[in-house]
Amino acid sequence: xxxxxxxxxxxxCSLALSMLLSATAHAGMLLLVDGVKDPLKRAVIAKVxxxxxxxxxxxxxxxxxxxxxxxxxxGKALQAYGYYAANVRMDIKRMGKNWQVxxxxxxxxxxxxxxxxLHIDQTALSIPAIRHAxxxxxxxxxxxxxxxxxxxxxxxxxxxxxxxxxxxxxxTLHQVEVYRAERRATIHLAWHVGMRYRYGTVYVxxxxxxxxxxxxxxxxxxxxxxxxxxxxxxxxxxxxxGYFSAVSVIPDIRKARDGTVAIHIRVVQAKRTIYSIGPFxxxxxGPGLRGSILKRWVNRHGHxxxxxxxxxxxxxxxxxxxxxxxxxxxxxHVDFGAYYSHANTVTSQSHTLKLLSNQTRQWHGWLRTLGxxxxxxxxSVGKKKNESSLALGVAHGHSTLVFTQIVLARKRARxxxxxx
Numbered sequence: 001x002x003x004x005x006x007x008x009x010x011x012x013c014s015l016a017l018s019m020l021l022s023a024t025a026h027a028g029m030l031l032l033v034d035g036v037k038d039p040l041k042r043a044v045i046a047k048v049x050x051x052x053x054x055x056x057x058x059x060x061x062x063x064x065x066x067x068x069x070x071x072x073x074x075g076k077a078l079q080a081y082g083y084y085a086a087n088v089r090m091d092i093k094r095m096g097k098n099w100q101v102x103x104x105x106x107x108x109x110x111x112x113x114x115x116x117x118l119h120i121d122q123t124a125l126s127i128p129a130i131r132h133a134x135x136x137x138x139x140x141x142x143x144x145x146x147x148x149x150x151x152x153x154x155x156x157x158x159x160x161x162x163x164x165x166x167x168x169x170x171x172t173l174h175q176v177e178v179y180r181a182e183r184r185a186t187i188h189l190a191w192h193v194g195m196r197y198r199y200g201t202v203y204v205x206x207x208x209x210x211x212x213x214x215x216x217x218x219x220x221x222x223x224x225x226x227x228x229x230x231x232x233x234x235x236x237x238x239x240x241x242g243y244f245s246a247v248s249v250i251p252d253i254r255k256a257r258d259g260t261v262a263i264h265i266r267v268v269q270a271k272r273t274i275y276s277i278g279p280f281x282x283x284x285x286g287p288g289l290r291g292s293i294l295k296r297w298v299n300r301h302g303h304x305x306x307x308x309x310x311x312x313x314x315x316x317x318x319x320x321x322x323x324x325x326x327x328x329x330x331x332x333h334v335d336f337g338a339y340y341s342h343a344n345t346v347t348s349q350s351h352t353l354k355l356l357s358n359q360t361r362q363w364h365g366w367l368r369t370l371g372x373x374x375x376x377x378x379x380s381v382g383k384k385k386n387e388s389s390l391a392l393g394v395a396h397g398h399s400t401l402v403f404t405q406i407v408l409a410r411k412r413a414r415x416x417x418x419x420x
Contacts, residue, residue, distance in 0.1 A: 028098040029053045029066065035105040040081055047077035050101060063099070067092075074103065082110035082145040084180045110144045111183050119173070119190035120157075127164050133157040137189065145185045150176070154189060161193055165226035167253050167261060168194030197226045200260035206244075206267040210300045214238065214265060216327055226251070226261055237331060238267065240411070242296055242304075245270040272296055280312075284345065288312025301325070317341045332361040341377075352377035358405075371405035 031051040033041050045051045050066035058066065070090060078086045085108035093100045116138060124130050137153045154174060161169035173190035199222050204214050217237050219230045235249040246268040251261050277291035292308040304323040310316065321337035335358040343350045358371040381395045 028055060028057055029063065030095065030098060030100045032100065032102040033105065034102065036107055040078065040083070040105075040107060043077040043080060044074050044103065044105070048073045048103075067101070070101070070103070074105070078105070078107055080147040082112070082185075083107040084111050084178060085109065085183070109183050111178055111180070111185050113140045113143055113145050113150075113187060114184040115186040116141050117186065117188045121191075121193045123196075124161060124164075124166060124169075124191075124193045129164055130157070130160045133160040137187075140187065145176070145178070150187065157189075158191070161191065163228035165196040165198070166193045167197045167226070167251075167256055168192075170194075195259050197256055197259055197261050198222075199224050199226055200262045202263045202265065204265045204267070206269065207265075208243075208269055208272075208297065208300065209302050213300070213302055213325075214267075216325070217241070217331065222260075231263070234265075238265070243270060243302065244268055270296055282312070282315075285310075285315040286313030288315065314345050315341070315343050331367065332359075334359050335371075348379065348381045350377055350379040363408075365410065367409045367411075369405070369407040369409075371407075372402075373405060374400070374402050376400040 029050045031045060031048055031054070033044050036044070049069055053062075053066065071088065074088050075086065078084075087106040087108065089104040091102045091104070093102070118134060118137060120130075120134060125134060133153070133156050137157060140150060140153060143149075154171070158169065158171055170192055171189070172192050173188055175188040177186045177188070179185065199220055201222065202215060202218065204211075207214055217234060219233055219237075220227070231249045231251065235247055238244060238247040238249070244267040248264075248266045250264045250266065252264060253261060255262065272295065274294040274296070275292070276294075277289065279287065279289055281287045288311055290308070290310050292306065295305045297303065298305050302325045305321070307318070307320040309318050317340065319337065319339040321335055323333055323335050326332040326334060335356070337356045337358075339352075339354040339356075341350070341352040343352075353376055355374045356371055358369050360367060360369045362368075376399070378398050379396070381397075
């Protein structure tokens with residue numbers, strides 16, 4: 001990056017620096033900044049080193065060095081926000097045994113970006129995400145030159161190139177020319193993008209399942225164009241399976257050859273069997289115990305099983321659910337389950353059995369579940385009056401229902417990728 005690095009005009013007060021050096025051998029230095037507001041004020045304070053010595057004693061030699069650094073440091077802080085013609089006045093006052101350094105800043109007029117010279121391969125620009133990142137750089141034209149904004153947009157385009165498979169992309173020219181007298185700047189940027197990479201071999205390590213089981217979750221196949229978004233989605237999906245305590249999806253960029261990059265999926269098994277038991281209390285059920293057992297995987301095909309039992313004063317339930325993953329990349333699986341309930345309250349009794357079968361898969365960005373349920377049971381409603389009149393005020397019944405169910409769910413998360 002080439003810049004006009006001339007310092008801002010600095011005017012010292014009548015108190016000479018030599019007077020400071022002839023003062024107390026050890027003193028603290030307090031920095032005050034006037035004339036500008038945040039973020040300029042905050043930037044100057046952060047950049048000027050002597051601001052760190054408000055509560056620390058400094059020697060004569062340290063004080064001299066810190067004072068001499070003020071012009072360059074204040075100038076860099078202001079230039080980072082586009083102010084290249086700032087006027088800085090510095091006043092030094094004795095405050096007890098310490099010294100107060102006050103900067104009165106007139107930032108002047110800012111430099112604006114008046115031209116952007118951007119060079120990048122048209123093939124890369126035809127990809128929407130890269131074109132969008134390049135467009136954000138173009139929008140800097142006419143705005144104040146702010147280093148952090150320029151660098152963020154420049155780096156975002158580099159990241160977009162990598163994310164879309166241009167793994168050899170490199171920034172060959174990044175230069176900012178500042179014309180201080182004209183208060184304008186020109187940005188020069190150029191990338192060599194290279195070839196667009198495709199997926200090579202996918203390697204899996206740490207999995208307890210048969211070879212190829214996890215590949216059903218891949219949103220791509222070998223030979224497809226590399227996409228960082230797909231790798232993030234894959235990592236999220238594998239985390240959501242519940243099989244693993246840790247998942248990493250790593251493109252082996254350093255060893256990418258002949259336009260292909262290998263993908264390493266590394267997983268750490270979660271605890272296979274989970275037992276839980278605990279007491280509870282409900283106003284309808286009374287005190288009770290709830291226990292469950294979860295088999296995160298039953299076999300090398302990834303089948304899952306969970307059963308739960310509830311034993312309470314007025315409620316007893318038993319449920320079981322068996323899940324079978326199906327081939328395909330769309331989180332496709334079927335569930336078979338049963339649920340039995342016996343409730344016995346002051347006003348009612350019921351025996352209920354429910355059988356269910358569900359099919360779940362990814363559908364247009366959603367997790368879709370289609371189910372068929374059968375519910376059957378006997379019930380008695382009403383309060384018994386006495387032992388000789390069991391039927392008084394009591395209604396008995398039996399019901400069987402068959403119904404379908406559809407559920408749509410979506411979860412979003414951001415996962416960082418670590419490139420090797």
